[in-house]
Amino acid sequence: MSPIKIIVTGGAGFIGSHLVEQLLHDNRILSVRVIDNLSNGYYSNISHLKEHPKFEFFEKDICDYEKMVELTKGYDVISHQAALGSVPRSIENPMLSTKVNIDGTVNILHAAVVNKIDRVILACSSSTYGDHPALPKSEDTIGKPLSPYAVTKYTIELFADVFRRTYGLNYIGLRYFNIFGPKQNPDNPYAAVIPIFCKAFLEGKSPVVNGDGSNSRDFTYIENALQANLKAIFTQESRALNTVYNVACGEQSSLNEMIDALKEISGKEIDATYGAERAGDVRHSKADISKIQDLLQYEASIKFKEGLRSTYEWYKSNYEN
Numbered sequence: 001m002s003p004i005k006i007i008v009t010g011g012a013g014f015i016g017s018h019l020v021e022q023l024l025h026d027n028r029i030l031s032v033r034v035i036d037n038l039s040n041g042y043y044s045n046i047s048h049l050k051e052h053p054k055f056e057f058f059e060k061d062i063c064d065y066e067k068m069v070e071l072t073k074g075y076d077v078i079s080h081q082a083a084l085g086s087v088p089r090s091i092e093n094p095m096l097s098t099k100v101n102i103d104g105t106v107n108i109l110h111a112a113v114v115n116k117i118d119r120v121i122l123a124c125s126s127s128t129y130g131d132h133p134a135l136p137k138s139e140d141t142i143g144k145p146l147s148p149y150a151v152t153k154y155t156i157e158l159f160a161d162v163f164r165r166t167y168g169l170n171y172i173g174l175r176y177f178n179i180f181g182p183k184q185n186p187d188n189p190y191a192a193v194i195p196i197f198c199k200a201f202l203e204g205k206s207p208v209v210n211g212d213g214s215n216s217r218d219f220t221y222i223e224n225a226l227q228a229n230l231k232a233i234f235t236q237e238s239r240a241l242n243t244v245y246n247v248a249c250g251e252q253s254s255l256n257e258m259i260d261a262l263k264e265i266s267g268k269e270i271d272a273t274y275g276a277e278r279a280g281d282v283r284h285s286k287a288d289i290s291k292i293q294d295l296l297q298y299e300a301s302i303k304f305k306e307g308l309r310s311t312y313e314w315y316k317s318n319y320e321n
Contacts, residue, residue: 001236003030004118005075009062009108010082012041014184015123015176015225019079020046022226024054028234035071037061040084045183062104068111077233079121080108083153086190087127087280090149101152102159109163109171119170121232122160124244125153126177126218126285135252136288139175139244147280157244164242172232173244174225177287181222181307182314194219194308197258198315201266210278213256218248218287221307224300231296240295248287249300261305265312 006023010016011034023029033056034046049055060067062082072078083101084090090097105122112120127150132143145151160171178192186195200207228247235241253261259272292298302310 001028001234003028004077005031005033006233007033007035007072007075007078009035009078009080010041010123011057012036012038012043012045013081014045015179015222016041016081017045017183018181018222018226019081019229020055021049022230024049024052026230029054031056033058033071033075035060035062035068036082042185062107063099065107065111068107069114072108072111072117073115075115076118077121078108078112078117079229079233080105081123083123085149087147087149088278089190090147090152091280094148097148097152101149102155105156106159109159109169113163113167113169117169119172119241120160121229122156122171122173124157124173124175125150126175126246126248126287127282128154128157128175129282129285131282135284136250136286137246138288139246139291146282149280161242170241172241174228174232174247175244176225177218177220177246177248177285179220179222179225179247181311186315186319193255194258194311195315197262198312199319201262201268201270201312202315202319204268204270206270206273207259209255209259209272209274210276210281211255212274213259213272214254215281216252216254216284216286218250218252218285219258219304219307220248220300221302221304221310223302223307224249227301228292228296228298231298235296237295243295245292245296245298246287246289247292247298248289249303250287250289251304252284252286253304258308261308262312265309
């Protein structure tokens with residue numbers, strides 16, 4: 001396989017910036033062009049890369065179709081990480097989530113068709129499984145979405161498949177299950193639970209749990225998500241293309257178990273405060289990862305507690321004092 005040129009949308013965000021850094025150190029990559037409007041990402045996540053000879057950054061919006069066609073010309077692969085995340089944000093402003101997540105993605109898909117790009121990797125979501133009660137979650141069985149965000153992420157999967165059948169565009173969808181790790185911002189109003197809890201422990205404060213703490217998730221460390229992305233970008237197996245995969249550990253941990261793990265990691269005996277359930281939340285989540293193991297040879301190499309320890313230590317180095 002010849003070295004490739006890749007676009008990363010949302011490359012200043014949490015997952016995107018980790019991916020960009022990894023790609024720049026990969027000898028299979030000729031160049032990495034980041035597109036991010038910095039509405040959700042942070043230039044500080046990638047500023048240390050600006051002198052790298054393979055790196056380019058464009059502060060542009062995926063909702064600008066003409067600009068997306070212009071910026072993706074001459075590239076081989078698009079890794080489409082850009083999105084407005086967060087279930088609560090989508091409930092507060094479903095119009096904006098729809099515009100960015102659906103319209104922006106259709107712009108990227110069509111730009112890929114116009115520029116004859118080899119494949120698009122889509123950042124999808126486990127929220128797609130909605131209210132379906134089965135555990136573990138298998139790619140072929142989904143329920144009704146529980147939030148506008150979930151609707152947008154399922155809709156982009158449908159668009160990708162239609163673009164495959166209509167225009168011949170190759171794609172791979174990666175359904176992320178609660179990805180966490182260094183560089184997740186705990187101060188964002190829509191921050192994820194792990195950075196919020198890590199910061200609370202560092203400050204000696206009681207973390208606030210929505211519900212009774214029995215809700216469970218398949219928390220997945222960032223290194224596992226990066227592995228899945230790299231395998232999706234570089235696979236030469238035709239049968240691995242044009243489908244979606246769960247990106248997870250295949251295990252579940254409750255919020256109460258996370259609190260106990262943070263007590264052990266931090267050496268602090270801090271108890272949680274319990275509040276109301278959050279609208280749009282799924283009660284339990286655990287992935288079946290047999291498909292991605294089979295077709296992309298993915299392995300969840302870093303388990304939850306190991307990843308949580310690394311993450312807490314990163315916050316301790318970067319946020320304490």
